[in-house]
Amino acid sequence: MGVVLLLGLVDPMSEKTIDLRFNLPRHSFDLYVDISIPSTGVTAIFGQSGCGKTTFLRCVAGLEKDAVGSLNIAGQQWQSDTVNLPTHKRSIGYVFQESALFSHLSVKANLEFGVKRAGTNRNSDYSQRFDQIASMLHISHLLERDPLSLSGGEKQRVAIARALLLNPDILLMDEPLSSLDEARKQEVLPYLEELKSTFATPILYVSHSPNEIARLADHMVVLENGKVVADGPLVETLSRIDFPVQLGEDAGVVLEAAVLEINAEWHLAKVQFAGGELWVRDGGFPVGAQVRVRILARDVSLANSHHIDSSIVNILHGKVEVIENDAHPAMALIKVRVQESALIARITRRSANYLDLKIGDAIWVQVKSAALIR
Amino acid sequence: MFLSDSDLAAIVLTIKLATVVTVLLILIGTPIAWWLARTKSWLKGPVGALVALPLVLPPTVLGFYLLIAMGPNGPVGSLTQSLGLGLLPFTFAGLVIASLFYSLPFVVQPIQNAFESIGDQPLEVAATLGAGPWDRFFSVVVPLAKPGFIAAAILGFAHTVGEFGVVLMIGGNIPDETRVVSVQIYDHVEALQYTQAHWLSGAMVLFSFLVLLIVYSVNGRRSAFRFGGSDV
Known part of the structure; x- marks a missing residue:
């Protein structure tokens, strides 16, 4: 722990954790995950395509109806043998691979879709939070636009803002940059870095890009065929060479x-x-x-x-x-x-x-x- | 005016019939379309085929079976009689019920297509934003499927206006009760009143053309209901 303490971070073992355990049989693999992750910072879920990382994220969101397991977050039991909160009852923000903005609503109405339902748009600090998020993600000038008229990077920034506005207990991001070209990725990445340093919300970040993970993550979980093959602080996990993380040229x-x-x-x-x-x-x-x-x-x-x-x-x-x-x-x-x-x-x-x-x-x-x- | 009072009565009756049938069909057809669009059950094929049957059946066949069923010895007829409602054939209510079957596929299929092209993602997105099942349906599915609903309503209305065989079988030819425009035209021709038949037929042609024009321009402007691509 010496390295970590030297740099002024909190010893992760003493922090509160989010406990996740899921089991879900699929055609190509059986997802089996049983991990505890820090309740702050960015936890990257890394793995090759088809390793189950998106499925895992969907389990956390409650989108996989057949998944069994348990999920304890911020002191609340979202899922267990007896409890299984439906997706709309879980305090999550979900950013999909492709922006998934509602095309029948304006950008502003998209942003307000979630907070209206949570009732948080009536809170006194809501407009301040709205302004903070809109200006941080640089979307204030887009509010009256039709989502179809936005660029890929703009769409994804709006989608991130929409999830963030809910002030969720956990932010789930499923390869939020994968639908963007390299230039757009470089455009959105700094926003993610700022988001991470501004908000305390824990983030589960699914990615197969070692570069994104190196920049964003604090903690790293490596999945292979639905199983966890490595799990730990980013710096330690990346320096392990005793497990088959196929990073290739990115090792x-x-x-x-x-x-x-x-x-x-x-x-x-x-x-x-x-x-x-x-x-x-x-x-x-x-x-x-x-x-x-x-x-x-x-x-x-x-x-x-x-x-x-x-x-x-x-x-x-x-x-x-x-x-x-x-x-x-x-x-x-x-x-x-x-x-x-x-x-x-x-x-x-x-x-x-x-x-x-x-x-x-x-x-x-x-x-x-x-x-x-x- | 070139239309007689009985012509006008037939037009009013036809519009009334088509309106009632369209409203009921949207209410009945939407859950059927939703089920057909979402289910993975093996019953999807048989139910889908059953719904589409009026597309290929001669209207007289449909009318014949409905007449039997709703008649004094049929199961529906026995039921309506025991409920004190009397018999349905040759009444407006009977005509409405027959039209519901006859126009069902024209309403279910456009809505089903719209639902299918929306896919799962918008619903999942709405769920992650805190919307429950009914909320998701009315705040996401219905607006996204709007062109499908418009097409369904127009086609259901127009197809009910245009029915003839079923009406003859089940409704007969009772003024203000079951004598719709298509039957009225038939009567004019039988009575060799070609001028009257021309006026009514011409009105029907114009009406049908306008209906199709609206359907095509609605669908054309929102190409393929615009759900394609990366947006939902």
């Missing part, structure tokens, strides 16, 4: 870090993480900002000695912790412990053999590229 770690200094001449930022310091491209964050650094396994190489005559600036010293074969038979994944942190290197098995890597060996870690993602 890598995320490090929580803080900006130490900015070098204006070279447009670089020096960040400190629980394992040392790194020079990364300046992302416009001020000194002292809490950031995330993503280091892909393919950008990390290993050396037995400290080379100072290469182009690589970021060289760290660590110990080999785990050696695993990668999906391709030529490649190996090496997890290296660098003080409190872990990095993953993808190298060829021939190189691993040449370096004579063994668990516990001291090794130099060369980071060719690291991305400041927040």
Whole structure:
């Protein structure tokens, strides 16, 4: 827990949790999930297409009628052996893959559809909340429009606002960016980051994009064929290489870090993480900002000695912790412990053999590229 | 005026019949259409076929069976007699009941198509926004299916106006009770009153054309009821 405490976060074990257990037989797999997740922050549900992550989210929403299990959230039992609240009685906000705005209603009427039914539009602080959400998601100028006239990114922002306005106990997001092209994704992602930092509502975020998860998630659940294969804090879970998360080219770690200094001449930022310091491209964050650094396994190489005559600036010293074969038979994944942190290197098995890597060996870690993602 | 009093009486009666039948059919046809659109039961096929039967049956066949059923010895006739309602054939009420069967598919099918093209998602979205089942139906399904309801009402009305065989079998030819426009035209022709037949027939042609024009322009403007694509 040292890493987490160092960065000023609360020990997740002491927090309240949301307990979820679901069982649902499907054609291609049996969904079986039994997890506890933190009651704050973003929990990513990660997995390949067809692994059951959307089905799982639908179970939480009560949209899967045949699902059995239990769900305890914010001290309320939504589902158990004796209770099964229908969807419209659960305090959820659901953002679908495609915006799913009602085409017969204006943007404003779409936004008000839920709050009218919850009666919360009569609360004194409602208009303030409405204005806050509308301006945060930058949709105030769209209110009188017909949803059909909106762009994909605008539609999804309205859908997110509609869910958020309900002030739900939990926000369920089913690949909210997957229907958008790359440019629109980059347009909506910052809104999600701001949403996360502004509201305390826990978010279940279904995604198969390691990039989105690295940017947004605090906690990560990995599903495969309807079963949980990994579940834990994001930083730890991403650095595990002992389970078959098929991240492919996206395999890598995320490090929580803080900006130490900015070098204006070279447009670089020096960040400190629980394992040392790194020079990364300046992302416009001020000194002292809490950031995330993503280091892909393919950008990390290993050396037995400290080379100072290469182009690589970021060289760290660590110990080999785990050696695993990668999906391709030529490649190996090496997890290296660098003080409190872990990095993953993808190298060829021939190189691993040449370096004579063994668990516990001291090794130099060369980071060719690291991305400041927040 | 080129229309006689009895012509006008027939027109009024026809409009009254078609209005009553259309209103009742929307009320009866909507739950049937909903069930047909949503069910996964094996009964969907048989029930769907039964509803569509009047599309292919000669109206006289339908009228014949209804006449038997509603007659003094038929099951419906026995029931209405025991309830003190008398017999239904050759009454306005009997004509309404026969027309309900006759025009049922013209109302159920457009509504069913509209329901089917809406799909599950709008309902699920509404549920996640706190709408209960009835609320979902009236605040989401009905507005989205509006073009289907309009088409159903127009087709049900027009088809009831145009019926003849069933009326002859079950309604006969009683002024102000069962003598509708189509029967009146038949009477004019039988009596060789071609001018009167022309006026009434011409009015029917114009009416039918206008009805279809409205249906097609409603459906055309809201192409395929505009539920396609990513929006609901």
